[in-house]
Amino acid sequence: MSDPRLPYLTELEKKVLWLATWTIHNANHIRPNTDGLKVGGHQASSASMATILTALYFAALRPQDRVAVKPHASPVYHAIQYLLGNQTREKLENFRGYKGAQSYPSRTKDVDDVDFSTGSVGLGVAQTLFSSLVQDYVKAKGWAKDWPEGRMIALVGDAEMDEGNIFEALLEGWKQGVRNTWWVIDYNRQSLDAVIREGLYARFEALFRAFGWDVVTIKYGSLQEAAFREPGGQQLKSWIDSCPNQLYSALTFQGGAAWRKRLLDDIGDQGPATRLIESRTDAELAALMSNLGGHDLPNLVSAFESIDHDRPTVFICYTVKGFGLPIAGHKDNHAGLLTPAQLDGYRAASNIRPGHEWDKFEGMKLPAEDIQAFLSKVPFAQRGRRRLSSPHLDIPAKLAVPEQPTISTQQGFGLILNEVARSTEPFADRVVTTSPDVTVSTNLGPWVNRRGLFGREAMADIFRKERIPSTFTWEFGTKGQHFELGIAEMNLFIMLSALGLSHTTFGERLLPIGTLYDPFIARGLDALNYACYQDARFIVVATPSGVTLAPEGGAHQSISTPLIGLAQDGLATFEPAFVDELSVILRWAFDYIQLDGDAAPDPRSWLRDKTGGSVYLRLSTRPLEQPKREMTDELARDIVDGGYWMRKPGPSARFVIAYTGAVAPEAIEAVGLMGEDRRDIGLLAITSADRLNAGWTAAQHARELGRTNAVSHVERLLAEVPDDCAMITVLDGHPATLAWLGAVRGHRTRALGVEHFGQTGTIQDLYRHFGIDAQAIAAAAESLAPGRPLRHLRAVSGTGRQPA
Numbered sequence: 001m002s003d004p005r006l007p008y009l010t011e012l013e014k015k016v017l018w019l020a021t022w023t024i025h026n027a028n029h030i031r032p033n034t035d036g037l038k039v040g041g042h043q044a045s046s047a048s049m050a051t052i053l054t055a056l057y058f059a060a061l062r063p064q065d066r067v068a069v070k071p072h073a074s075p076v077y078h079a080i081q082y083l084l085g086n087q088t089r090e091k092l093e094n095f096r097g098y099k100g101a102q103s104y105p106s107r108t109k110d111v112d113d114v115d116f117s118t119g120s121v122g123l124g125v126a127q128t129l130f131s132s133l134v135q136d137y138v139k140a141k142g143w144a145k146d147w148p149e150g151r152m153i154a155l156v157g158d159a160e161m162d163e164g165n166i167f168e169a170l171l172e173g174w175k176q177g178v179r180n181t182w183w184v185i186d187y188n189r190q191s192l193d194a195v196i197r198e199g200l201y202a203r204f205e206a207l208f209r210a211f212g213w214d215v216v217t218i219k220y221g222s223l224q225e226a227a228f229r230e231p232g233g234q235q236l237k238s239w240i241d242s243c244p245n246q247l248y249s250a251l252t253f254q255g256g257a258a259w260r261k262r263l264l265d266d267i268g269d270q271g272p273a274t275r276l277i278e279s280r281t282d283a284e285l286a287a288l289m290s291n292l293g294g295h296d297l298p299n300l301v302s303a304f305e306s307i308d309h310d311r312p313t314v315f316i317c318y319t320v321k322g323f324g325l326p327i328a329g330h331k332d333n334h335a336g337l338l339t340p341a342q343l344d345g346y347r348a349a350s351n352i353r354p355g356h357e358w359d360k361f362e363g364m365k366l367p368a369e370d371i372q373a374f375l376s377k378v379p380f381a382q383r384g385r386r387r388l389s390s391p392h393l394d395i396p397a398k399l400a401v402p403e404q405p406t407i408s409t410q411q412g413f414g415l416i417l418n419e420v421a422r423s424t425e426p427f428a429d430r431v432v433t434t435s436p437d438v439t440v441s442t443n444l445g446p447w448v449n450r451r452g453l454f455g456r457e458a459m460a461d462i463f464r465k466e467r468i469p470s471t472f473t474w475e476f477g478t479k480g481q482h483f484e485l486g487i488a489e490m491n492l493f494i495m496l497s498a499l500g501l502s503h504t505t506f507g508e509r510l511l512p513i514g515t516l517y518d519p520f521i522a523r524g525l526d527a528l529n530y531a532c533y534q535d536a537r538f539i540v541v542a543t544p545s546g547v548t549l550a551p552e553g554g555a556h557q558s559i560s561t562p563l564i565g566l567a568q569d570g571l572a573t574f575e576p577a578f579v580d581e582l583s584v585i586l587r588w589a590f591d592y593i594q595l596d597g598d599a600a601p602d603p604r605s606w607l608r609d610k611t612g613g614s615v616y617l618r619l620s621t622r623p624l625e626q627p628k629r630e631m632t633d634e635l636a637r638d639i640v641d642g643g644y645w646m647r648k649p650g651p652s653a654r655f656v657i658a659y660t661g662a663v664a665p666e667a668i669e670a671v672g673l674m675g676e677d678r679r680d681i682g683l684l685a686i687t688s689a690d691r692l693n694a695g696w697t698a699a700q701h702a703r704e705l706g707r708t709n710a711v712s713h714v715e716r717l718l719a720e721v722p723d724d725c726a727m728i729t730v731l732d733g734h735p736a737t738l739a740w741l742g743a744v745r746g747h748r749t750r751a752l753g754v755e756h757f758g759q760t761g762t763i764q765d766l767y768r769h770f771g772i773d774a775q776a777i778a779a780a781a782e783s784l785a786p787g788r789p790l791r792h793l794r795a796v797s798g799t800g801r802q803p804a
């Protein structure tokens with residue numbers, strides 16, 4: 001019996017393709033909003049997936065399903081949401097314009113209920129897999145009771161499959177027993193540049209099966225299947241099966257007459273095959289040959305709806321890039337657009353009157369009321385906008401501060417988390433940690449010992465059972481609160497992205513913490529960037545960092561990460577030197593990652609703290625002697641705002657030293673070295689160059705807009721520095737991180753830091769080598785603000801400091 005939805009779906013498919021095409025055409029030709037830059041890369045890619053999206057959104061999907069849409073299918077996605085009433089005509093008319101619908105579906109910038117932002121190919125795909133692990137986590141805890149288990153679905157370009165992070169995710173998914181994940185591959189055999197390799201589907205199939213996925217290949221459309229049943233049909237089928245991708249594409253582009261000639265040449269037999277071909281007009285023949293499975297609504301709907309299990313499933317859907325348009329199949333069509341004349345032809349063929357292009361029901365063969373009634377019953381749309389929320393979790397006013405007199409920030413982190421693990425406060429149950437095989441070496445061990453590893457299936461620690469002494473318990477179960485990942489930093493950040501969206505995806509708030517080695521942030525940087533772009537909320541804790549890891553190996557030294565932290569949107573970066581600072585920052589971070597308020601800056605710091613965001617802590621393995629001090633509210637506030645005076649400059653100060661992180665002892669020592677000859681030296685502790693910089697920028701902007709009394713934290717701090725003072729900045733990281741401090745109030749500045757890496761040695765060797773030890777600080781001070789000779793500097797000069 002024929003599916004009663006089909007007449008509607010057929011009309012909607014045509015409408016969706018029309019609207020997507022019109023959206024792009026409009027932005028190029030009618031209401032250009034792109035400064036003459038062509039809107040390419042959408043038309044053909046969108047047409048390729050229009051049928052698949054129609055089958056999913058108007059039939060197979062349920063509200064709890066979450067989808068990552070291939071970036072260039074964005075116009076189709078927006079068209080569907082427009083028909084469902086979730087997208088405005090105004091934003092479509094302004095596609096890619098200021099505040100218009102986005103080129104690539106965006107959770108944060110689009111209004112139409114995008115589940116995952118895409119754009120950097122491969123990331124959205126992997127995110128669906130990790131989201132389904134997060135769903136399992138949330139469900140295993142007995143949470144999200146009134147939100148049914150959904151499928152996490154990625155609509156994937158075939159060339160997108162080249163991205164390595166997809167393979168990393170597949171392996172991790174296999175380890176974690178991923179379920180409820182569908183990847184629908186748009187197998188149009190075209191990439192951006194050209195036609196892809198022959199026979200890729202066979203590689204895909206073998207690959208997915210190797211990782212335990214079900215593979216569903218949707219190759220032929222129903223027209224083709226019917227033709228195969230005709231006499232001569234099997235010849236046609238074997239011709240299609242052996243036709244090279246390039247040729248198929250080229251013939252698709254050329255159309256019916258070309259198909260006829262080629263098919264008759266190749267399989268014409270003056271018998272059944274010839275009759276099969278000749279019984280069709282050119283248009284019918286073209287329709288038959290482009291009727292691949294991925295453009296066949298009934299086949300797609302039944303393929304999707306027949307899945308009655310939760311095994312991960314990949315659908316390989318054969319499609320034509322540019323399907324239904326004059327640019328179909330052309331190898332250069334990635335950025336292809338219809339000419340105005342072609343558009344006119346397409347409009348007329350679609351029965352759309354000029355001036356009625358945006359009308360939802362224009363040109364449809366069924367009455368508008370019937371279509372509207374169908375749309376209002378679409379299962380996917382039954383719960384309205386699917387942005388969930390979860391209440392704010394209270395964080396205790398203070399977290400523990402380890403009492404060891406000498407300790408590193410990394411050790412401090414482990415101890416603070418150990419105390420969180422012991423806590424009975426509800427927030428502790430929402431903390432979830434994850435690490436790419438560096439759980440133990442980033443000091444998450446004590447936390448994991450107490451809270452356990454997460455696994456849907458319990459797995460005992462055999463060492464423990466056998467009573468073999470071991471520092472760490474390695475037991476998996478549903479109670480566990482740690483996701484152990486393989487060594488793939490892309491996976492780490494995509495996992496954090498998925499965990500950090502749990503409150504909106506599954507309505508259950510998590511407080512995710514990911515740990516890794518600082519240099520390997522670069523390895524997962526695009527995924528981190530996208531996690532921030534999606535507004536996922538998490539804390540990244542990175543150790544060891546800088547050259548301070550000294551003997552551990554030159555190759556693991558990180559130089560640029562402080563600049564990444566400074567520049568990354570949506571990520572507040574801190575580099576505390578002492579663990580009492582770390583405790584304050586971590587407490588603040590647990591709260592901050594939950595905030596979702598308005599964007600008005602705080603008039604004290606000029607930071608947009610109420611909007612919340614994610615947090616990056618750059619920590620160190622270097623044990624430092626801890627200051628003995630009381631943590632006053634004022635000090636805690638300054639630490640969070642980004643800095644405080646360890647020692648205020650006096651009136652006759654000639655210079656101040658500003659330091660960040662593990663070089664604190666060198667900065668302190670430098671003050672001591674010079675103290676006899678220079679009075680009143682100021683010592684500024686900078687816990688967050690990022691936040692000081694952001695507040696400063698915002699305050700300047702506010703003043704330019706007339707808020708003349710706007711003052712940022714760094715401006716207040718530096719107001720204490722006499723005008724003719726020089727400033728030495730120092731950190732174990734790129735010197736540019738703090739160099740801008742001189743611009744705040746015009747102090748002459750020498751920025752010390754690390755610009756090269758790879759040298760091994762002791763910390764002292766390396767600090768001397770790179771010129772960030774006390775001697776180097778003193779030498780820099782002396783050269784900027786010369787005065788009476790510095791006795792200690794002279795006494796130890798010539799110790800071998802050399803240009804790096």
Ligand SMILES: Cc1ncc(C[n+]2csc(CCOP(=O)(O)OP(=O)(O)O)c2C)c(N)n1
Nearest residue numbers: 045119120121157158159160188190191192
């Ligand atoms: C990480 C990344 N690299 C490069 C691009 C540029 N780019 C956009 S689409 C595309 C090709 C996509 O081909 P495919 O996945 O087959 O999709 P189709 O265009 O065929 O629909 C490329 C290279 C990108 N968006 N992201």
Ligand SMILES: [Mg+2]
Nearest residue numbers: 158159190191
């Ligand atoms: Mg492709």
